[in-house]
Amino acid sequence: MLNNKIINQIKKNIGAITPIIEPVTLCNLSCSYCFVGEKKSSNMEFSILEKIISSVIIHNGKDSITKFIWHGGEPLLAGLDFYMKVVDFQNNFKKDGYRILNAIQTNLTLLNDEFIDFFIKNEFGVGTSLDGTKELHDKNRCNSFDKVFKNLHYAKSKGLHVGVICILTKETLPHIEEIYSFFRDNNIDFTLSPVIPNSRYSEFILTTDEYYIALKQLFDLWYLDENCKIRVNPCGSIIQSILLKGINLSCIHSENCLNHFLTFLPNGDVFPCNRFTDYEQFKIGNISNMTFTEILKSEKRSELLSRTIETINACRKCEFRQYCKGGCMNHAYEFYQTIYERDYYCQSFFKIFQYINEKVNVSINKAKRQI
Numbered sequence: 147m148l149n150n151k152i153i154n155q156i157k158k159n160i161g162a163i164t165p166i167i168e169p170v171t172l173c174n175l176s177c178s179y180c181f182v183g184e185k186k187s188s189n190m191e192f193s194i195l196e197k198i199i200s201s202v203i204i205h206n207g208k209d210s211i212t213k214f215i216w217h218g219g220e221p222l223l224a225g226l227d228f229y230m231k232v233v234d235f236q237n238n239f240k241k242d243g244y245r246i247l248n249a250i251q252t253n254l255t256l257l258n259d260e261f262i263d264f265f266i267k268n269e270f271g272v273g274t275s276l277d278g279t280k281e282l283h284d285k286n287r288c289n290s291f292d293k294v295f296k297n298l299h300y301a302k303s304k305g306l307h308v309g310v311i312c313i314l315t316k317e318t319l320p321h322i323e324e325i326y327s328f329f330r331d332n333n334i335d336f337t338l339s340p341v342i343p344n345s346r347y348s349e350f351i352l353t354t355d356e357y358y359i360a361l362k363q364l365f366d367l368w369y370l371d372e373n374c375k376i377r378v379n380p381c382g383s384i385i386q387s388i389l390l391k392g393i394n395l396s397c398i399h400s401e402n403c404l405n406h407f408l409t410f411l412p413n414g415d416v417f418p419c420n421r422f423t424d425y426e427q428f429k430i431g432n433i434s435n436m437t438f439t440e441i442l443k444s445e446k447r448s449e450l451l452s453r454t455i456e457t458i459n460a461c462r463k464c465e466f467r468q469y470c471k472g473g474c475m476n477h478a479y480e481f482y483q484t485i486y487e488r489d490y491y492c493q494s495f496f497k498i499f500q501y502i503n504e505k506v507n508v509s510i511n512k513a514k515r516q517i
């Protein structure tokens with residue numbers, strides 16, 4: 147659960163931009179449902195990167211913490227020297243009192259001792275994707291389970307924490323209990339996310355009822371498991387949001403994710419989120435020929451920022467609007483071809499907020515009676 151210090155920092159960070167940077171377009175895997183897909187090979191020039199890093203840090207100021215998220219493609223393909231240069235460049239700002247964090251989302255297949263030591267030394271947060279057991283993971287992720295699981299274990303044994311996103315499809319839906327036990331027994335924090343269609347993938351998409359039932363089953367397994375020591379999201383983040391009256395660290399339940407995130411491609415193109423990089427109509431600008439202020443004030447960004455809980459008709463009277471905030475604009479776009487709709491998984495959110503809210507209230511009332 148979040149303590150006061152973290153809540154105060156979250157408040158100070160309102161308005162700060164978290165850049166999602168793709169240093170390379172390519173990936174060494176080709177997972178079936180990934181939105182990255184096949185792209186022309188391209189690596190980011192350091193001059194573009196320097197402009198992104200300095201502009202964002204100066205915009206965010208010294209009170210905020212600027213968090214850089216390294217994504218891809220497969221970001222480890224950029225090589226260790228690339229990240230050493232990044233950290234050296236960031237250190238110039240740290241010396242002046244700016245606060246900086248880094249996180250990297252990698253498939254882990256290229257992880258080695260040098261990367262692990264570097265991530266530990268420079269306090270990088272590391273995230274990966276693992277869809278549960280070997281049988282479940284290998285259905286969609288290019289038979290990479292053995293390599294990913296071995297490297298994850300090795301990284302953990304050296305003291306590097308790795309968080310996991312587990313993608314749920316119609317095929318893996320009947321295995322929630324197996325998925326939960328796998329992560330619990332291996333002591334791995336994880337977030338369960340439904341597979342989302344994209345310009346290349348539309349198979350095995352869950353219905354809203356299926357996703358709700360999966361979340362409910364996962365919540366019950368985790369909530370009633372007294373021996374569980376792992377973080378399981380979105381269950382934990384929903385409880386947190388209920389107790390903290392709407393503070394939720396997940397982008398999906400933020401006021402409008404564009405207030406916080408911008409994605410930068412190797413050629414300098416700027417998009418709201420890397421889920422939109424296949425759609426030219428969502429391009430906000432290019433950092434090589436625009437200033438950061440011009441990007442922030444661009445017409446396209448203003449247009450996208452107009453999607454809020456107030457402008458989504460269907461959410462107006464929802465009793466959970468304070469927690470949910472209409473969900474993800476990409477989930478709306480992929481299913482309804484407009485961002486001004488509520489998230490396709492609205493009904494799943496509504497029912498799981500209702501279910502967890504009731505459980506939390508029962509626990510609070512029980513605790514009150516014992517005081």
Ligand code: SF4
Nearest residue numbers: 397398403419474476
């Ligand atoms: S579009 Fe969706 S996934 Fe992307 S940052 Fe926004 S809420 Fe998150």
Ligand code: SF4
Nearest residue numbers: 461464467470488492
């Ligand atoms: S649960 Fe549905 S109606 Fe309610 S705020 Fe979320 S998306 Fe909107």
